[in-house]
Amino acid sequence: MSSNSDDDVGAIVDFVGLRSCLDDSTITEDLDTAVSLEESPFSRYRIGQFAQGVIDFSSQYGSDYSISYTAPNITGRPTKYPLYGDFPETYAMRVYGDWWDKAPSAMLEIQPQNIPKIPAQDFIVVHFEDYTVPDKIVIFETFNPGAIIRIWAYTIIKTWVCLWEATEKASNSLPHEARSFLPTIKNIGLPTRIIRLEFNHSDLNYFTEIDGILLYGQNVSIRNLHQIVDQYYNRGKSGTILSKLQSIQFRPDFRDDYKNQLQDFISKDLNKFVTSLPNDNEITIDNTKAEKQLDLNDMPFEIMLKVCSYLDLQSLFRMSLVCKTLYAVTTHPLLYRELNLKPFWHLGSNELLCTLAKRATLLRKLDLSWCGLYNSISPTEFKKFIQQCGDNLTHLVLNSCKFLNASCIETIGIVCDNLKELSLRNCSTDPPLLNFSCLANLKNLERLDLFQTVIEMDLLLTMLESNRKLKHLNLAFCGVNVSMDVVAEQIATYNKQLISLDMWKSHYLSAVGLQALSNCHDLEEVDFGWCLREASLGDSLQNFIKSCPKLKKLFLATARGITDSDVRNIANICPNLEQLDLMGVLGIPKDRYYELLVKCSKLQLLDLSFCDNIDEFEVKQWSQIFKVNIKCSHVPMEYTN
Known part of the structure; x- marks a missing residue:
């Protein structure tokens, strides 16, 4: 980061509203084959359009008060492609590689059997101006490409459909050049104008950056969307039996005496359908008595319960439909002590919560991250679920949950008084949206994650005072009204x-706050990146690292007051250091970095991006000699001219 279904649905389309010309965000081309207006619901124009706006995202590197590395940079035409490099005008996310998973603050996954082979770590949802039936998506990646693992579309029937999914993680061997990523997507035959990208950064060498998204497809008139929806649902009503009845032109013989309709149907018409079945479908009954064999009813319930405990949530639901015995096993409350719906965010609904509430009476850990977009989960149903199942919750993760409101937070504060871990990442960017006051009732927290969530300082101070067993605290991006010096003293x-x-x-962490944190001798991980903005820190950094001998991760990106002496002290005082970020720190001689590598023998990651007095040749040599992953990104040439 710089320090700066394949079938088409029939309907009729009205062309009256079709524009004769398109703006700069849209590309048009005639279809190769003309389409009859009476047979197709779609325009005979194929258009390409860039993303118009951002609906939701899980994280961004830039702040809401900046234009650098923020989510809106993904909209419109690419500004940097085909150039390759670290550009602030692009969209970047907070993490890269697996370094955050190796840090002391790493969280264990809830219900890990739900996690797919390639889990999503971040997402962004964008919208386009016009409805199209998508047939091609181009994603412009300008730095460290390869993080995209899934592409979703939100269709006009209010369902999410996966257009493309990666079969393996991106390789580090991808060339260091910009690319226009063009995966082969599924033909869904339904209009959309909302696309979601999911990312996995675990194998990337550094931050990935996206410069734009281009969506191609057949244009659909908005006036005909309801016709497409109606025809889609009508097609869906024809199941196997109904299709067979239609193929033999089956018509029930109804009479005026409706009380005898069913009897007439069975005696006169049903035989038509039965006799028309192929002979190979006839069922033969063997009346010979077979030797009795063991079945599910003979297996101990405890063993079946143990086997089912290894199944993911979707498999449990499927097994419950097999028979009464398996239903009794797969709905047992012991299998629902942990619930993780994050991998099934696209299936989350009020109905699902209602069903789970009947099963999860022993619930201890719950993750609803990313669920509830477009009101698929309502605040009312969430509150009902918490009131029914939340008394014994110890872990609650609600990252990027847009259904949360003040009443939801109040319910959590009143009901979930046994919580040990609470994560509310990216839940509110505006104080009036959420009232966190009831969270002051929580007294047993060991982890509190408020990344990219605005909270009032008085309440935060009260929570810190009430939760004296707190071990992990994330206040990144928590708002400009919170003084980190005051928080540090608390x-x-x-x-x-x-x-x-x-x-x-x-904001507002100075030498005073750093000195106060010297009283926390058990600290193993701190991230003060972009937070220490004073020109001079005095002896505060030296005192801090002396008082915290267990430090394994120390991030000081763009800290203005870091001196040659401070880096020397880190080398001499921090023998357990594994990750060190000095990105954007200037004025340090290269000998001091060499001393770091020599004395910090446990070091695995060293970020020297945008530091001066070093070059890429030296970095490569050091990496080979000391077996340390050294990052050394530089300002693109256009910013140095």
């Missing part, structure tokens, strides 16, 4: 057992 007073602290891109 932590030093009430939360001395803290293990990890993330203040990345928060």
Whole structure:
């Protein structure tokens, strides 16, 4: 980062509203084959359009008060492609590689059997101006390509459909050049104008950056969307038996005496359908008595329960439809002590929550991250679920849950008083949207994650005072109204057992706050990136690292007050250091970095991007000699001219 279904649905389309010319965000071309207006619901024009706006995203590198590396940069025409490099005008996310998973603050997955082979770590949802039936998507990647693992479309029938999915993670061997990623997507035959990209960064060498999204497809008139929806549902009503009845032109013989309709149907018309079945479908009954064999009813319930405990949630639901015995096993509350709906975010609904509420009476851990977009889960149903199943919750993860409102937060604060871990990442960017006051009732928290979620400072201070067993605290991007110096002093007073602290891109942390944090001797991980903005830190950094001998991760990106002496102290005082980020720190001689590598023998990651006095040749040599992953990104040439 710079320090700066394949079948088409029939309907009739009205061309009256078709524009004769298109703006700069749209590309048009005639279809190769003319389409009869009476046979197709779609325009005979194929258009290409760039993303018009961002609906939702899980994280971004830039802040809401900046235009650098933010989600809106993915909209419109690409501004940098086909150039390759680290450009602030693109969209980038917070993490790369597996370094955050190796850090002391890493969270264990809830219900890990639900996690797919390639899990999504981030997402972004964008919308386009016009409805199209998509046939091609182009994604312009300008830095470290390869993180995209799934592409989804939200169709006019209000369902998410996966257009493309990666079969394996991206390789580090991808060339260092911009690419226009053009995967072969599924033909869904339904209009959409909402696309979702999912990312996995675990095998990437550094941050990935996206410069734009181009969606191609047949244009659909908005006036005919309801006709397409009606015809889609009518087609869906013809199942196997109904299709067979239609093929033999079956018509029930109804009479005026409706009380005898069923009897007439069975005696006169049903035989037509039965006798028309092929002979190979006839069922033969063997009346010979077979030797009795063991079946499911003979297996101990406990063993079946143990076997089912390894199944993911979707498999449990499928097995429950097999027979009464398996239904009794697969709906047992012991199988629902942990629930993770994040991998099934596209299936999350009020009906699903209602069903799970009957089964999860022993619920301890719950993850509803990414669920509820477009009101698929309502605040009312969420509150009902928490009131029925939340009394014994110890872990609650609600990252990027847009159904949350003040009433939901109030319910959590009142019902879930046994919570040990609470994650509300990216849930609110505006204080009036959520009232966190009831969270002051929580007294047993060991982890609190408020990344990219605005919270009032008085409430935060109250929560810190009330939760003296707190071990992991994430306040990155928590808002401009929270002074990190005041928070640091509160932590030093009430939360001395803290293990990890993330203040990345928060505000007002100075030497005073850094000195206060020296009282937290158990700290193993801190991120002060883009947070320490004072020109001089005095002895505060030296005192801090001396007082925290367990430090394994120290991120100081763009810290203005870092001096040659500070880097020397890190080398001499932090023998357990595994990850060090000095991105954008200037004025440090290269000998000091060499000293770091020599003395910090456990070091695995060193970020020297945008640092001066070093070059790529030296970095490659050091990486080979010390077996350390050294990052050394530089400002693109256009910014140096």
